[in-house]
Amino acid sequence: DQQVKQNSPSLSVQEGRISILNCDYTNSMFDYFLWYKKYPAEGPTFLISISSIKDKNEDGRFTVFLNKSAKHLSLHIVPSQPGDSAVYFCAESSTLGRLYFGRGTQLTVWP
Amino acid sequence: DTGVSQDPRHKITKRGQNVTFRCDPISEHNRLYWYRQTLGQGPEFLTYFQNEAQLEKSRLLSDRFSAERPKGSFSTLEIQRTEQGDSAMYLCASSSRSGATEKLFFGSGTQLSVL
Numbered sequence: 001d002q003q004v005k006q007n008s009p010s011l012s013v014q015e016g017r018i019s020i021l022n023c024d025y026t027n028s029m030f031d032y033f034l035w036y037k038k039y040p041a042e043g044p045t046f047l048i049s050i051s052s053i054k055d056k057n058e059d060g061r062f063t064v065f066l067n068k069s070a071k072h073l074s075l076h077i078v079p080s081q082p083g084d085s086a087v088y089f090c091a092e093s094s095t096l097g098r099l100y101f102g103r104g105t106q107l108t109v110w111p
Numbered sequence: 112d113t114g115v116s117q118d119p120r121h122k123i124t125k126r127g128q129n130v131t132f133r134c135d136p137i138s139e140h141n142r143l144y145w146y147r148q149t150l151g152q153g154p155e156f157l158t159y160f161q162n163e164a165q166l167e168k169s170r171l172l173s174d175r176f177s178a179e180r181p182k183g184s185f186s187t188l189e190i191q192r193t194e195q196g197d198s199a200m201y202l203c204a205s206s207s208r209s210g211a212t213e214k215l216f217f218g219s220g221t222q223l224s225v226l
Binding site: 089 | 115151156214
């Protein structure tokens, strides 16, 4: 009964190109959606978030798009860099701050 | 400016033994969370404290699991009579609500292996 689904376990992109990571959700009641990045042997770190009343939020190379009618979230990284190689999790945030995470997508950016 | 600290980083134990993990949150954060992550999965919520009060527990938190946050500062997570299925990364996170969004800061986790 996973509420947040990341259907691509991995993505490989050449340095300088765009990385697009996707996420689908089932519950429309959540107020915020977030992306976290995780390197091996470290905890997840917050990357970017978007309110459910918006359809786009941008922070430097990172842009998150929200399509509420399709219940779809995507993260765009432009240009991709080798240091971006990590596991990316999308998550929904409840009012208590509890996060529901997807299974993650391993992004590999090669030179 | 220290982040969330977890101890130990790794724990290997035999089935049936008890283990205890510690989490020190960011000092000004009043909210503390425990999550568990297994291979190929995202982090799963276990429990949540606001100050010293445990406000929510997941059904994943069986009666063998107990979490405390005495005095509203550090927290401990104890697993009694460990089972092989308890093997996972246990993550602690803290936050203080800033505006309408909740940004959690995670520690590096405790990797538990039950033999």
